[in-house]
Amino acid sequence: xxxxxxxxxxxxxAVRVPRQLGLAALGILxxxxxxxxxxxxxxxxxxxxxxxxAAAWDVENTEALADAVSVxxxxxxxxxxxxxxxxxxxGTSGWLTDPRALADAIDAAFGSPVGRIT
Numbered sequence: 001x002x003x004x005x006x007x008x009x010x011x012x013x014a015v016r017v018p019r020q021l022g023l024a025a026l027g028i029l030x031x032x033x034x035x036x037x038x039x040x041x042x043x044x045x046x047x048x049x050x051x052x053x054a055a056a057w058d059v060e061n062t063e064a065l066a067d068a069v070s071v072x073x074x075x076x077x078x079x080x081x082x083x084x085x086x087x088x089x090x091g092t093s094g095w096l097t098d099p100r101a102l103a104d105a106i107d108a109a110f111g112s113p114v115g116r117i118t
Contacts, residue, residue, distance in 0.1 A: 013054040014065040015047045024109035034097040035090040046071050053099045
């Protein structure tokens with residue numbers, strides 16, 4: 001099974017974060033993180049957030065993804081490359097990361113405020 005790309009279309013939004021920053025933010029979030037895809041081809045991590053988050057997302061060096069943007073969804077058991085793989089698999093607590101917690105974790109990873117959710 002090879003996985004697929006899914007279009008962000010109302011079920012959730014996503015936030016693409018440069019890999020090193022994303023790994024630091026993921027470490028800060030710990031158990032508060034939802035599902036996270038590691039996308040080596042884009043050197044980034046993709047965090048899933050509630051639908052509607054992208055409209056208000058304003059955090060430097062990140063990219064909010066919504067409507068008609070494809071994100072890779074690897075097979076559920078793929079936790080290592082090559083290719084997109086789960087850094088944190090979807091689990092019983094769900095797919096989504098709280099957007100404020102994610103923004104705060106990114107801010108903390110930078111060491112200073114870099115943006116905010118309005």
